[in-house]
Amino acid sequence: MTGLPDWMRPPRAEGWFAEDLDHLPEAPRHTELIDGALVFMMSPQRSWHGRLVTGLTMAFMAQAPAGVEVEREMTIRLDSRNRPEPDLLLTTAPYDADRTWFAPEDVQLVVEVVSPESAHRDRTVKLRKYAEAGIRHYWCIEDEDTAPVVHVYELDEPTGAYAPAGIFRGTLRRPVPFEISLDLDGLAPPRTT
Known part of the structure; x- marks a missing residue:
């Protein structure tokens, strides 16, 4: 199993904050933040x-x-x-x-x-x-x-x-x-x- 890319690791122990989304250019296009966790829209839309x-x-x-x-x-x-x-x-x-x-x-x-x-x-x-x-x-x-x-x-x-x-x-x-x-x-x- 390969490790996670660095950009997927939360910048702090508390997880992600709203402003962090603006500094993740490698993240998939439709990335949300819900309760401090990144949510990726990975499945293709119909x-x-x-x-x-x-x-x-x-x-x-x-x-x-x-x-x-x-x-x-x-x-x-x-x-x-x-x-x-x-x-x-x-x-x-x-x-x-x-x-x-x-x-x-x-x-x-x-x-x-x-x-x-x-x-x-x-x-x-x-x-x-x-x-x-x-x-x-x-x-x-x-x-x-x-x-x-x-x-x-x-x-x-x-x-x-x-x-x-x-x-x-x-x-x-x-x-x-x-x-x-x-x-x-x-x-x-x-x-x-």
Whole structure:
């Protein structure tokens, strides 16, 4: 068995910190930090996943009001030990070509498209962590025979936890974080036989 490359060894006994991600050029492209541990997105993404994220990106860009930016695959610095990388986020932070992460208070909506390798993190770990960080809206999108099903959550301020706000198939209309109308079935092509 070969040893780990030096860049995979935590720089301190406590593990990794959020700022360490910016100093790991050898790390795989989609590397997250969850509770001080590096999480690598090593399995290849399905075409459905990529097309769905692209379709959502284009739809959000067409509907977002001035002052709202659409970003793909950028980390959110939730705290010193957590920098997850959602598939998509909507932010009020101005565009900065050198930015590598966003602060939770600048994020209006986080979207995760569930993959087999990310299912547990997307459905439970990130659901809790995004809520604890105060991100007001979270969408978790599941694959139902290649049709996207969007599980929408809103932050319940008194409890600091997400409350389910609906499950959407076919179409989605939401008044928050801004007026959004989506043809879900048109975002990713159906399975061909």
